[in-house]
Amino acid sequence: MCFFDQHRFVCGDWKWGHFRQHCNREYRIGETCGMKLIMQTVPVGQKCKLCERIDTKQRRRAAEVERVNRWQREGARFKASIDKSMDIIRGLDAEIYELSCERNRRLQGIGSHG
Structure with a gap:
C-alpha cells in the first residue's frame, strides 16, 4: 500500500494528489503497488x-x-x-x-x- 496526498474540496469531494512514499510490497523503482493510502489530507478552499x-x-x-x-x-x-x-x-x-x-x-x- 503506497502513500499519496489527498486533496479535499469544501464540498466534501476529493481527489488523489502526489505520490509520497512506497510501501514494502513494491520493489520496482518508480512503480506503486496499486493500493493507495492517504499520507496527508490537503484542504482545497474551493468546490470540485x-x-x-x-x-x-x-x-x-x-x-x-x-x-x-x-x-x-x-x-x-x-x-x-x-x-x-x-x-x-x-x-x-x-x-x-x-x-x-x-x-x-x-x-x-x-x-x-x-
Whole structure:
C-alpha cells in the first residue's frame, strides 16, 4: 500500500494528489503497488469542478426563471420568449440532474476519483 496526498474540496469531494512514499510490497523503482493510502489530507478552499458546474447551471436556471416571471407580469406579448426560456429551463434541469447523479456516484465511491 503506497502513500499519496489527498486533496479535499469544501464540498466534501476529493481527489488523489502526489505520490509520497512506497510501501514494502513494491520493489520496482518508480512503480506503486496499486493500493493507495492517504499520507496527508490537503484542504482545497474551493468546490470540485463538478460542483462548480452544477452551481453555474443553477445560476443560469435562476436567471431564466426570473426572466419568465418578469415577462409573465408584463403580459401575453412575450409568449414565444417565455416558451423558449421554458425549454432552456427544462434542458438545464436535465443537465443539473445528470451532474447531481454523477456527484452522488462519486461520493458513494462508485466512480473513479482522481
